[in-house]
Amino acid sequence: MTIGEVAExxxxxxxxxxxxxxxxxxxGLKRNKGGIRIFDQQDMEVLQLIECLKKxxxxxxxxxxxxxxxxxxxxxxxxxxxxxxxxxxxxxQKIKELEHALSLIEYKxxxxxxALKDGNEKRVxxxxxxxxxxxxxxAYQQTHHLFVxxx
Amino acid sequence: MTIGEVAExxxxxxxxxxxxxxxxxxxGLKRNKGGIRIFDQQDMEVLQLIECLKKxxxxxxxxxxxxxxxxxxxxxxxxxxxxxxxxxxxxxQKIKELEHALSLIEYKxxxxxxALKDGNEKRVxxxxxxxxxxxxxxAYQQTHHLFVxxx
DNA sequence: ACTTGACCTAAACTTAACTTTAGGTATTAC
DNA sequence: GTAATACCTAAAGTTAAGTTTAGGTCAAGT
Numbered sequence: 001m002t003i004g005e006v007a008e009x010x011x012x013x014x015x016x017x018x019x020x021x022x023x024x025x026x027x028g029l030k031r032n033k034g035g036i037r038i039f040d041q042q043d044m045e046v047l048q049l050i051e052c053l054k055k056x057x058x059x060x061x062x063x064x065x066x067x068x069x070x071x072x073x074x075x076x077x078x079x080x081x082x083x084x085x086x087x088x089x090x091x092x093q094k095i096k097e098l099e100h101a102l103s104l105i106e107y108k109x110x111x112x113x114x115a116l117k118d119g120n121e122k123r124v125x126x127x128x129x130x131x132x133x134x135x136x137x138x139a140y141q142q143t144h145h146l147f148v149x150x151x
Numbered sequence: 152m153t154i155g156e157v158a159e160x161x162x163x164x165x166x167x168x169x170x171x172x173x174x175x176x177x178x179g180l181k182r183n184k185g186g187i188r189i190f191d192q193q194d195m196e197v198l199q200l201i202e203c204l205k206k207x208x209x210x211x212x213x214x215x216x217x218x219x220x221x222x223x224x225x226x227x228x229x230x231x232x233x234x235x236x237x238x239x240x241x242x243x244q245k246i247k248e249l250e251h252a253l254s255l256i257e258y259k260x261x262x263x264x265x266a267l268k269d270g271n272e273k274r275v276x277x278x279x280x281x282x283x284x285x286x287x288x289x290a291y292q293q294t295h296h297l298f299v300x301x302x
Numbered sequence: 303a304c305t306t307g308a309c310c311t312a313a314a315c316t317t318a319a320c321t322t323t324a325g326g327t328a329t330t331a332c
Numbered sequence: 333g334t335a336a337t338a339c340c341t342a343a344a345g346t347t348a349a350g351t352t353t354a355g356g357t358c359a360a361g362t
Contacts, residue, residue, distance in 0.1 A: 004338065015321055018340090023319095034328060036339055049255075056252035060319070074271045081263035084256055091253045095246060101207035102242045104200075105235055112232035120225045155308065166351055169310090174349095185358060187309055211349070 001039045010047055017047070024064050025050055027071055056091050103139035110136045152190045161198055168198070175215050176201055178222055207242050254290040261287045 007014045020026055021037065026046060030038045046067070053063050066083055069076035110133070114124040129137045158165045171177055172188065177197060181189045197218070204214050217234055220227035261284070265275040280288045 002339075013321080014339090016319085019320060022341095034339080035341095036328085052252050052255050054319095055248045056256060074266075077263055077266050077270070077272070081260065081267060084259040084263060088253070088256045088260055091249055091256060095249050095253070097206045098208075098242055098246050098249070101203050102239070102246070104203050105207060105239045105242060108235040109232065109239055112228055112235060115225075115228050116232060119228075121228070153309075164351080165309090167349085170350060173311095185309080186311095187358090205349095 001044075003037050003039070006039045006044065006047070010044065010051070012047065012051070020047070020050060020060075023060060025060070025067055027067055053087075056087060057094060058087055058090075100142065103142045107136055107139040110139075152195075154188050154190070157190045157195065157198070161195065161202070163198065163202070171198070171201060171211075174211060176211070176218055178218055204238075207238060208245060209238055209241075251293065254293045258287055258290040261290075 001009075003014050003017055006012075007017055017026075021029060026043060029043055030040070032038055050063055053066075054060075062083065066080060069080050069083075111121075111124055114127075115121045118124070129140055132140060152160075154165050154168055157163075158168055168177075172180060177194060180194055181191070183189055201214055204217075205211075213234070217231060220231050220234075262272075262275055265278075266272045269275070280291055283291060
């Protein structure tokens, strides 16, 4: 496959793929006699791995390091394991933070929904936790130290 | 409180706080006669809200927009609600992506742990899902289309 | 009086991850 | 044969979210 086909299939831009190649993330990528990149199934899989690791918050330079380690064989197994152990902890932490943020946002969604019923924030602002739906109450109790008077 | 005290308490750098102020995120922040910023409890709460929204992936310009809407009163309630509804969907999507990435990473952690027992990847590379621990099997089945031959 | 420390501003710099531009090659379509 | 396409490189530009720098004010301590 050519770069254009890969870009369309995977929904990544052509320039991004070339950028990854330049950065050394696509080790072993073949070219034809004219210098044009030819992608096979494995190259596609590397690209998918890159996208997944990026979504996990890993930086390009670390993905590059990992890919380089892969090419160096068994003596880098320990390093690769440590990298993933660390990344696992990173993701778990991120998920926790997002869940916490979600609590706040869910409270806010409910808050504004109530405020809109009245056209103003007076009533909802004065509600005590006991007067909130239990789902919101939980969100509120996790995050109410964050709430601003202004709403 | 002064900027230095706030920075230390909240573990944000002084320059970041000044940057937020310059960007208009700290509307209504007072100064003393010498021009020095004086923070009260409400300003701290706004800062906490900013940190939380940032962690949720919201951009500074959107946080700024929200804060501006707050200052415009009840006619912006609908807009504020829509912003949070949208942000709620964003976070839920992000959590899903992270959980998917976590599956891959958990598989990788297990993979390298097994590989290290042998000093190479030969055995672990050939295992079928039935031969994996069930937790890993689930992760594998969600993500095995991503795996590269090289490990 | 003078030095120190905490504050101030404006403006330049930084970093990551791309994207855009400018100029060139090679294959296919008419 | 020439025009349109899809590819190529190197280098400059972009954006977000800060950080750093340079130069200045002000209050407190010695």
